[in-house]
Amino acid sequence: MKKKILFVLTGLGFSLVSQGQVGNLNNSTTPVQEKEPPIDGYVIKSDVANRKVIPYAPIRQTDVAFSKRVWREIDLREKMNQAFGSPKARLMDIIVEAIKNGELTAYDPTSTKNDPNGDSFKNILPIDQVLARLGGDSVLVEQYNENNEVVGSHYEKRDWSGESVLKFRIKEDWIFDKQRSVFEPRIIGIAPLITPQIPGVDAFSATPQSPGASNVDPFDPFAVQASGEVTEANQPPVVTPVNSFGPQVDATPAFWIYFPEARHVLVNKEVVNRNSDATGLSYDDVFMKRLFSSYIIKQSNPDDLRIKDYITDDIDRLLESERIKKALMDYEQDLWSY
Template identity: 30%
Template sequence: MKKTVLHLILMLLPLMAICQSPPTILADNSVEQLPLDGIVERKVLRERRVLEYPSLRENDLLWEKKVWRLIDTREKMNQAFRYPQKYFFEILTEGIEKGTIRAYSAESDDFSFPLKPEEALSDLQQIDTLPIINPETFEESLQVVVNSLDPAKVIRYRIKEVWYFDKTHGTLKTRILGIAPMITERDEMGNFKFERPMFWVYYPDCREWLSKYPFFNDHTDKQESSWEDLFEMRRFASYITKESNVLDERLEDQLSGIDRLMRADQINQEIFNYEFDLWSN
């Protein structure tokens, strides 16, 4: 009987030691090793380099035309601009804050007036005056409130681009020059007043920054295309609002309603027909 009890005690000792052993303490560096949200590490976009535009001389240009377009992010093809995890507007402003992207004054679209980051992003903080009622005296007073601009409210972008015919290669090409997020101004009652560009960014200088950010693709979660790819491959819907003209007027200054839409479509057709007409003659 004593031997049996002794054997039981010897068998229980290892179990008691395990139960009383101190908990394993993770190394300090293990806290930073977060789980991978996927099955592979995404490095393609991070390591990819932007291809430089081919060299172009003034004598290579046989014809060129500047046009201004408007991208409405509410259109189905443009929904990537409103991806909640990273709005396109946030990508632009983040680049400006870090000094990677230079912003230019919206007073002119020729990129001649560079802005400091705090000047370009001044519209991100909007000051409102709200009536506040004191719960004890029931007296009404005005209080100044600072609100951050909701990126979801930036729903349209203005694009400036050049269409040109390169006689060296015999092809019609286009290059985007600038992008401007549009902001809506409202009166004290919240009624729409007008829309204006917040700032301009020079697109060729933004390509490297935009190439590091993927845009949401409805067809696959594989993040192999960047925002730079989206603009270079023109994977967005837009419509023309202005062409270069002697009075520097927009189409809305000249036409209205269906006439303005028809003129915008006509400008598109004139651009694409230029190459065909050139070879036909």
């Protein structure tokens, strides 16, 4: 009798344990109905989906002892930023999808009279113009007959992918709150950067026009010139001169989004990590904890100049960016005495 009671209690215990694991561990042995699809894995990742934004600490204007506005760029080709371009959770796809669903507002980056820099969130950009800037709008397709004559045309929707965006621009304020004795950055806006397609820019190259040309320099008086009749095989190569002063196409913002508004979307989007799938980091965590690599392109100044406006060399621009970073850190360190 005692053995029967022990067997019943043991079976009851196993059933309770299995019922407690139904929510996380998929131990189903019966066919799953369409209304209840199987669990993709052994743990349901519900913590990121149910998170709420942690609000900023309030700051009074009289408590701001120091403030500096900084513009910086994030290059997704850097190793530390490759998670932003992961096909599983690409940041650009998340932003565009939120704009389509009405969860985010896109702002026009065009310079206007009431918004000289185009990043003050003054003019709203409609969703159709957002897709047009990204190249995902409709395209006109013409129809031809057997005589190569246009007989009709129709519009087809052109697909767009976020993998074409390789850089993001961030506008942020570095603030020292004397009430809390905290020196911290607060991101104001984020903008994806796109490179405009200008016809004729790729024409500036130096390539020989004649594939059979010799390597003799026609301008060298001591070079041994080819004897005989000048033919297509031995005539000097015609080289298109390199125009180093040609048009330089820079990446420009496609639109701006207001970061405090975007936090409510990014807080529920998990970031893909190369080392572990159980990090539990959201895009809001990445931006708030500064888990990205960037370089400064501009700081607030009386002349409203970018670094590229007064420094031409690329390496010197990076050094100037590091100098500005160090100046901000030195300000915080100089506030205290040890």
